[in-house]
Amino acid sequence: MPILEKITQPLQARHWTDSIPLEFHYTAGVAGEEFRRVLKESGRFLSSKCVECKTTYIPARMFCPSCFVEMKETRSLDEPGYVYSYTTVNRNRAGEDSEPVTIALVRFDGVKGGIVHKLDVTEPSKVTFGMKVVPILKDAGQRNGALTDIIAFKPQ
Numbered sequence: 748m749p750i751l752e753k754i755t756q757p758l759q760a761r762h763w764t765d766s767i768p769l770e771f772h773y774t775a776g777v778a779g780e781e782f783r784r785v786l787k788e789s790g791r792f793l794s795s796k797c798v799e800c801k802t803t804y805i806p807a808r809m810f811c812p813s814c815f816v817e818m819k820e821t822r823s824l825d826e827p828g829y830v831y832s833y834t835t836v837n838r839n840r841a842g843e844d845s846e847p848v849t850i851a852l853v854r855f856d857g858v859k860g861g862i863v864h865k866l867d868v869t870e871p872s873k874v875t876f877g878m879k880v881v882p883i884l885k886d887a888g889q890r891n892g893a894l895t896d897i898i899a900f901k902p903q
């Protein structure tokens with residue numbers, strides 16, 4: 748049935764199953780690839796700084812979204828992050844009860860952006876906004892430059 752034809756009877760609606768051959772390659776972009784490389788090789792987070800507005804961003808990016816200038820100045824963050832926001836989930840994807848998992852948006856002082864990841868805490872009720880956290884990383888040989896190289900963040 749051509750798409751412009753109108754269905755007047757619901758029973759006329761049919762479906763079919765088929766596949767569409769699609770192939771794609773996703774890249775994180777120039778700055779994103781650099782962020783991944785630094786995470787893999789040194790286990791640190793790469794940020795980039797705008798020379799115009801002096802804003803620092805994480806993850807590193809090529810252009811300042813405010814000034815539209817290329818950001819060539821980068822640095823790895825050594826300081827701990829802090830919990831900007833968090834939630835604790837008590838159900839799995841199927842909606843069944845599960846062990847609580849706490850997810851946080853981890854930000855860094857003076858840096859725009861952040862990283863959403865698991866928090867390694869045994870008592871979610873003790874998590875507080877602003878709590879300092881540091882990443883728990885996979886061993887260097889196991890890292891592949893993905894955010895899954897971070898196992899979780901833990902209180903400092």
Ligand SMILES: [Zn+2]
Pocket residue numbers: 797798799800801802811812813814815816
């Ligand atoms: Zn800027």
